[in-house]
Amino acid sequence: MKISSKDISFVLQGPISASKGRDHQAGVTEKNISSIRQLFPDSPIILSTWKGQDTDNLDVDKVLLLDDPGQNSIFNNGKEQKLNNNRQIHSTHNGLLAVETKYSAKVRTDNIINGRGFVELFEQFATIPRDSDFVYLGNRVVTSSTFFISSHIGQPVHFHKSDLFDFGETQDLLKIWHNSFIPALNFRKQKGYKSRYPATEQFLCLHWVSKLMGKNLHINTKAGDDAGLGSTFWKKFIASNLIICEPEKMGLDITERFYSRGNLALEYDLEDWKYFAGLAKKPMDKKRIKRAFKITEGRLLRSFLR
Secondary structure (H helix, E strand, O other), X not given: OOOOHHHEEEEEEOOOOOOOOHHHOOOHHHHHHHHHHHHOOOOOEEEEEEOOOOOOOOOOOEXXXXXXXXXXXXXXXXXXXXEOHHHHHHHHHHHHHOOOOOEEEEEEOOOEEOOOHHHHHHHHHOOOOOOHHHOOOOOOEEEEOOOXXXXXXXXXXXXXXXXXXXXXXXXXXXXXXXXXXXXXXXXXXXXXXXXXXXXXXXXXXXXXXXXXXXXXXXXXXXXXXXXXXXXXXXXXXXXXXXXXXXXXXXXXXXOHHHOOOOOHHHEOOHHHHHHHOOOOOOOOOHHHHHHHHHHHHHHHHHHHOO
């Protein structure tokens, strides 16, 4: 399978990152658009942003100036926290609705496409056999390993899919970025050493997985909570519906803001995905050794510091 650039649309979603640095260096959004034009010369670019944003002189094919839906609220033991999940859902969904090609890439306006790796990954792996009991999308979707966390304090973490980037068939991205907002959510975490409330990536992911499964799925704590689907569900879901890869391998510059993020050893990556999908043996390298150490350390700490 070979995918032509004319069959791929890029949906750039979010506020314009167009601040000028010294020597009038172009902003991140402008750099991203320029890079896409060079790498994918026949691809339409759709900018989905908010009314009042400065979109002048941006070389895109379509601009959507949306009403800002505002922030959504979650309540951790009754304490309110404001988040931007619904803003991301709204801008991404409307951008995807404007797509006329078979394939789409959902990209944040503060990231930069700098390669074609994500297309090559899709071409190579999208059509390999899938477990029919765990197929929920028409095809696999390529996504970033950034913040795709596997465990916390020795316990498995479920549904912590990265929300920075997605590439695949447009109909599948519309299932992930569907048109319903996340309602107010209430969480009451379990007691224990370094117990955490669910991360924003988790309840954003559960929002669309719930819709796909026709169930109202909910977790209360970051680690060790599988929403009642079973301890093996998430890895099987990943294997049949996603392709995970490190941003630098897939052609995504997540920009300096995320270069020095913590917990790199705990992020699922392409080698993990190949193992989940039955394409390779369980990887064992420095990253996996460090991960195993962290898991063992976390389990010991939890047992002694309850």
